[in-house]
Amino acid sequence: MTVSESDFDVVVIGAGAAGLAAALSAVEQGCTRVLISEATSVVGGSSRLAGGVVMGSGSRLQQKAGIDDDPSDLFKEYMSLNHWDVAAGPVKRLTARSGETIDWLADRGVKFFDRLIFGGDERKPRSHCVDGGGQSLVNALSAACRSAGVDIALGHRVDQLLTDGDKVTGVIAEGETITADAVVIATGGFGANPELLQKYFPSSWTADWTWYIGADGSRGDAIGFAEQLGAQLTGFDRGLRTLDPHFAKLNEAFLPGWTILLDSSGRRFCDETAPYGILDTLVRARGNRAFVVFDDAALRPPAESADRYRDCYKQVWPNHPPFRPKNYTADLVDENVATGRAKSARDLPALAEAIGVPAETLEGEVHRYNTLAANGEDTDFGKAGKFLLPLSTAPFYAVEVRPATVNMTSCGLRIDEKARVLRHDGAAIDGLFAAGECTGGILGETYMGSGNSLANACGFGRIAGEEAAHAARSGAAS
Ligand SMILES: Cc1cc2nc3c(=O)[nH]c(=O)nc-3n(C[C@H](O)[C@H](O)[C@H](O)COP(=O)(O)OP(=O)(O)OC[C@H]3O[C@@H](n4cnc5c(N)ncnc54)[C@H](O)[C@@H]3O)c2cc1C
Incomplete structure (x- = not known):
């Protein structure tokens, strides 16, 4: 004009x-x-x-x-x-x-x-x-x-x-x-x-x-x-990057509280509900690659604990509906397991093999996390007790994520x-x-x-x- x-x-x-x-x-x-x-x-x-x-x-x-x-x-x-x-x-x-x-x-x-x-x-x-x-x-x-x-x-x-x-x-x-x-x-x-x-x-x-x-x-x-x-x-x-599982271009600023986040060697390294800017920095320090791990109960929760699995975000914004998982839903995960993008296994050693980390490390981290969950306190990284749900229902899932969703430069x-x-x-x-x-x-x-x-x-x-x-x-x- x-x-x-x-x-x-x-x-x-x-x-x-x-x-x-x-x-x-x-x-x-x-x-x-x-x-x-x-x-x-x-x-x-x-x-x-x-x-x-x-x-x-x-x-x-x-x-x-x-x-x-x-x-x-x-x-x-x-x-x-x-x-x-x-x-x-x-x-x-x-x-x-x-x-x-x-x-x-x-x-x-x-x-x-x-x-x-x-x-x-x-x-x-x-x-x-x-x-x-x-x-x-x-x-x-x-x-x-x-x-x-x-x-x-x-x-x-x-x-x-x-x-x-x-x-x-x-x-x-x-x-x-x-x-x-x-x-x-x-x-x-x-x-x-x-x-x-x-x-x-x-x-x-x-x-x-x-x-x-x-x-x-x-x-x-x-x-x-x-x-x-x-x-x-x-x-x-x-700039600001958020973690992307390469599913369907859905921006997910925060991880669901029921996930655990592991580095490339299979070690847990943070409170998964940390602010997205902090997660970005932590993943940058770990080679810009990580795995989001969860179990089947998170995707198909039993009726008696459905609320705990649904309300899985620390952040509650007055100008936003309650945060809900976008990528980590049963439909999208199943779809991506079928294509090989997400990995699924009946047990943890098999999951470890699928993502190329030592079985001992992955099993050890999940066992340790489940113990923290049973005690109701994350003495390792301080995730709030209400998000601590054990990873104990097979099949187990692991999704490689990269900080590949560019929010701003x-x-x-x-x-x-x-x-x-x-x-x-x-x-x-x-x-x-x-x-x-x-x-x-x-x-x-x-x-x-x-x-x-x-x-x-x-x-x-x-x-x-x-x-x-x-x-x-x-x-x-x-
Ligand atoms: C989905 C999303 C959610 C976000 N949420 C938040 C939030 O809640 N809080 C927060 O702090 N930040 C948020 N951010 C980041 C924030 O919105 C942006 O960084 C900020 O709004 C940038 O403002 P700006 O005016 O600098 O640029 P923009 O708003 O991008 O405006 C730049 C304008 O310049 C125009 N332009 C470019 N080149 C030319 C040219 N040569 N000639 C004429 N015009 C040109 C563009 O078309 C554009 O209209 C979010 C970002 C996104 C994408």
Whole structure:
């Protein structure tokens, strides 16, 4: 489509959560001519597909729920969980404004549930759940953008950035040249681009196995812009992967509590109900391969314990129906046993042989687990007692899983705490800002938990929009 004008204060590339937050913030900072150029025919990108959980510390909702929290605690936990291997300056700014960003979203029509959840392994509940998920968040922000006068051009993919010397002066989209005082890149990740996944997120890649759950527009166009401008990329091989049994492309963020997870040598190594970001990191440390093991009682539970087998998830989200197994159901497992993808055996030594681990190890681990289950306490890895069900009903099953479901990518443009994009020589590129999944260095080796990425998209979207507005008004970022 053609846009109404060819000169804007701020052009935002991409209409996901980051782009919408950036555009709205630019208007709120006094810009009157703001354009969002969106490649696809819909607003929302991966943001609209999201569960709609947003992490934030110090929000009004937390206070209302009586949760005494402070953004500096979030910053400390963020840094510890990531072994300080993230960009501390930008992360500090993001976390400092994270609660205020939840309030900002709520004030612009995003409806959150009162009840907060634990998104990962944090000490206090900080994950805010949007009623209606990511689509509702996007709807509220795009409605706010439209009523603030933001021009949203759909089917308008930006191919190139316009430059004048070292300064970015606009974009070229669908053959149209559009000038701007400042440009915000908010093009999302590269999960839909197999070549870029192999190059920048190789640990997610297993040929004929890896798949992406996000939007088609996540083609990694920001990486092309980086090449054009000599901008830095950071966050190599980072992103969020969930464990996939290679059955039917069903994303299953959490494992059912009645499974045990074994490494390639047949050893159990964690609480199977751990947050998905933690499971991702643990499996990465074990060669990106593991086995999910369970027994027939889990697939066809006896009537008297059906409830225990059904309610097998630690996580209960107010904006989501109760989690239930997707892949690990009798129908899908039977189907995949028939094709050889899942292994089944009458006894544990035969199962061990089928998956190539020592029989003694597998038998020993199951025996040990069954003893823990009988005692009602997982003294090895701390799984809650209610999930401890013995693996004692033949046949037994084992499914090889890989962290091959790509949820999001976090290698991208390096930005500073003002969302300015940095060149190879370390200088901020004049007139250029970036936010959300197209950036790197903010999300670390371990996904903090549900809400980490939308907090980044909304939080840095706001910062990028504000800074772009300042740049547009003054000719340089404040
Ligand atoms: C199924 C699913 C569930 C998730 N659930 C959660 C959750 O509950 N909480 C959480 O924190 N995170 C969640 N995530 C991750 C999170 O949703 C994303 O990381 C985040 O929304 C990314 O926001 P963004 O604005 O950076 O990118 P996107 O929302 O992907 O938006 C980028 C936009 O840019 C457009 N674009 C790309 N290139 C161009 C171009 N050249 N020109 C113009 N437009 C372009 C795209 O079409 C897209 O619309 C989930 C992800 C998925 C896939």
